[in-house]
Amino acid sequence: MxxxxxxxxxxxxxxxxxxxxxxxxxxxxxxxxxxxxxxxxxxxxxxxxxxxxxxxxxxxxxxxxxxxxxxxxxxxxxxxxxxxxxxxxxxxxxxxxxxxxxxxxxxxxxxxxxxxxxxxxxxxxxxxxxxxxxxxxxxxxxxxxxxxxxxxxxxxxxxxxFRTPRHIIKMMVELTRPQPTDFIADLACGTAGFLVAAGEYIMPRP
Structure with missing residues (x-):
């Protein structure tokens, strides 16, 4: 504090x-x-x-x-x-x-x-x-x-x-490079923006 x-x-x-x-x-x-x-x-x-x-x-x-x-x-x-x-x-x-x-x-x-x-x-x-x-x-x-x-x-x-802007979420996910074998957690989850972005990164849309 x-x-x-x-x-x-x-x-x-x-x-x-x-x-x-x-x-x-x-x-x-x-x-x-x-x-x-x-x-x-x-x-x-x-x-x-x-x-x-x-x-x-x-x-x-x-x-x-x-x-x-x-x-x-x-x-x-x-x-x-x-x-x-x-x-x-x-x-x-x-x-x-x-x-x-x-x-x-x-x-x-x-x-x-x-x-x-x-x-x-x-x-x-x-x-x-x-x-x-x-x-x-x-x-x-x-x-x-x-x-x-x-x-x-x-x-x-x-x-x-406060809500993390989408472009910041996207940047942080790309920097961490989550993989399908990783355990992913957002301990301060609000609207699940980071979890959704991580899922989209791992399984990109066709």
Whole structure:
């Protein structure tokens, strides 16, 4: 359960997007997830670089090559708001959408529709500043934060209870690649969307 200072910071981020005109909770979560993913890529590279310094073995599979350093979170956050806005919209989003390679990976197929929806530079700069203050080194904290954001969907009035969108269900099933010999369970089953999608994946329609 998310409590205390971290909860207040998440609320500030949510309110910043809400007052900027992003009123659909699903869109808020989507845009925050993209930014957290971008931040996470930089964190991943930083861990690899620290390991390389300790062992003397160069990073074998860097997320960011030398010519891509300007796309890292640590460098984005130092930019002026408009420059940050332009860099993320024009360079970083195309970068993360192409991470899966050019061979039709499941990741790339489902990231093709990713859209940068921040309305203005000042909003993006404020959200980046607030996200940078979050200590998400603990996986449980990340999970708690997402649970807290999802809880906002059920109190958003017109949106009612949370339901995983079909394209997300389809992507998750394709990533897990269920087989006819697998035992499949959805312990949080509501409308059985994941079970139906798994069945359709295993026995595609003729």
């Amino acid at each position: 998310l409590t205390g200072e971290l909860k207040n910071k998440v609320d500030k981020i949510w309110e910043t997007l809400w007052t900027a005109g992003i009123s659909n909770p699903l869109t808020v979560i989507e845009q925050l997830t993209y930014l957290l993913f971008i931040k996470g890529l930089d964190d991943q590279q930083s861990r690899e670089e620290r390991r390389a310094e300790r062992t003397g073995i160069p990073v074998q599979h860097p997320v960011f090559w030398p010519q891509e350093q300007q796309l890292r979170w640590r460098n984005l956050r130092e930019l002026e708001p408009q420059a940050m806005f332009d860099r993320i919209r024009d360079d970083v989003f195309p970068f993360i959408k192409a991470l899966g390679g050019a061979n039709g990976s499941t990741y790339r197929k489902h990231m093709e529709g990713a859209i940068f929806m921040f309305p203005k530079a000042s909003t993006l700069a404020r959200v980046v500043q607030l996200l940078d203050q979050l200590d998400l080194s603990d996986r449980d904290t990340k999970g708690d934060m997402y649970e807290y954001m999802l809880s906002k969907l059920s109190v958003a009035g017109q949106n009612g209870q």
